[in-house]
Amino acid sequence: MTPVAATSAPPRDRISARVGALTPSATLAVDARAKALRAAGRSVIGFGAGEPDFPTPRFVVEAAAAACAEPENHRYTPAAGLPELRAAVAGRRGSWVEGSDVLITNGGKQAVYQALATVVDPGDEVLVPAPFWTTYPEAVRLAGGIPVPVPASADDGYLPTPDSLEAARTGRTRALLWCSPSNPTGAVAPEPLVEAIGRWASDSGLWVIADEIYEHLVYDDTRHVSMPDVVPALRDTCIVVNGVAKTYAMTGWRVGWLHGPRDVVAAATRLQSHLSSNVNNVAQRAAVAALTGPGDGLRDMLTAFDRRRHVACEALNSIEGVHCPTPRGAFYVFASVHGILGRDLCGRRIDTSADLAEALLDHAEVAVVPGEAFGAPGHLRLSYALGDDQLHEGLGRIRDLLSTGS
Ligand SMILES: Cc1ncc(COP(=O)(O)O)c(C=O)c1O
Structure with missing residues (x-):
């Protein structure tokens, strides 16, 4: 018997249009990349995570x-x-x-x-x-x-x-x-x-x-x-x-x-x-x-976050080309890096904040989230919900890379 030819419906994508159009969460992606590099033995400091570094009370x-x-x-x-x-x-x-x-x-x-x-x-x-x-x-x-x-x-x-x-x-x-x-x-x-x-x-x-x-x-x-x-x-x-x-x-x-x-x-x-x-x-x-229950855990977190918020803003504002307004809430700083775009860094041209975030990860082993993820290119988001030592070390690395380009 001759097989009946299949009707020629147009081929469909395997994934539905609705779900196929989703982009992965940029913040989780940065965090995952930082963790993967760390697992490979690199000493990456992650400013990407949107979560307190404190334990649950x-x-x-x-x-x-x-x-x-x-x-x-x-x-x-x-x-x-x-x-x-x-x-x-x-x-x-x-x-x-x-x-x-x-x-x-x-x-x-x-x-x-x-x-x-x-x-x-x-x-x-x-x-x-x-x-x-x-x-x-x-x-x-x-x-x-x-x-x-x-x-x-x-x-x-x-x-x-x-x-x-x-x-x-x-x-x-x-x-x-x-x-x-x-x-x-x-x-x-x-x-x-x-x-x-x-x-x-x-x-x-x-x-x-x-x-x-x-x-x-x-x-x-x-x-x-x-x-x-x-x-x-x-x-x-x-x-x-x-x-x-x-x-x-x-x-x-x-x-x-x-x-x-x-x-x-x-x-x-x-x-x-x-x-x-x-x-x-x-x-x-x-x-x-x-x-x-009691709110002591929150009070301790707020004290630490408040201190780190100032440390992060001061360090970032000391870098030429970076402008970081002091935030009044949450645990993020959002810095404009427009003054850095167009420069060369470690032999590569930095045209966008996404380029900059990539260079920071590759050359300073610091993970930050580029503003593109938040509908605001030309910025970087840094979470300061990380330990004080890591915060100082990470900010120092960013300053060194952006000040000397090496
Ligand atoms: C603005 C905002 N809303 C909601 C959430 C969701 O938090 P969760 O689903 O962890 O409760 C987050 C987490 O990052 C957030 O930043």
Whole structure:
């Protein structure tokens, strides 16, 4: 029998268009490259990681150990999270948030994605102030939306204004992604700006996804201001994202949350019930302990971060061609390196911050993340969440390479 010729459907990529279009997380990639070089025996100093170098507080670890022994934690629990944890999250907000308004997620990252997936339809535009956290545009695209960067420079304190946001708004704009304190810049929006942007968003009928994961990491007399606290009119169109990762040195535990209007939380919970169900119960019990326990660990971290923040800024600003504003929050410095671009370094021309980051890794064994990853070419992000000795050594290497070119 003659075989029937296959119909000639056009060949398809093996990977779906949606997932194939994703770029790997640049920050995780830098960290992975630094670890691989270290494993190969090179003495790489990593400024790439977005995680505290402190251990999770002991009382949190002990709560988790106790939770391991409890059979109730060995079973499925409600997809929205343990009632005790949802109540603990709500208890840290005003009386306008109840436990039933909270969804516990696998880290803040999943909360960002689920928030977007819950309110964004294909073709909707989402305003993303730049420099932005590298995950935001990808999460917007995964949800079917179109990320629209709204740039701000060091001269603007790396912060958008109602005017810059309004200039980017179109009939398709659906949401604003708001992050203060900011990753990557460490900028913290002052209350008048938070209020003005919240009012603008509310008047414009936009959703706001407010990422507050660095809320407790602020320095000097800086205060974090939550947008729906100062603009109550926004509470029905605002989804707040947060988690234990940064505040309690718990990045590996994977516990975050979102809270918002009840219909949105219910819809996001339905999504999670098909995606990942409940977050690991032991990690949730650890998060309850973190949220309800003493804050000494956070105070110790803040003291160390504050000291290192000044050390990093001073060292970077002493290098010709580098300008590094002092950040007021998070644990990153974001330095402009425009003054270095166009130079030769170790026999190679440095045209972009990506070139510079590569040269720093190759010739100084220092891993930093180039601004390209954050929608802000011409910059480098350095996390100062690393030990003091490593910090000094790494900054010294950067200064030596950039000052002498060797
Ligand atoms: C701005 C911002 N939001 C959210 C997250 C997510 O944190 P996690 O998923 O570890 O809770 C991060 C982590 O780097 C972040 O920098």
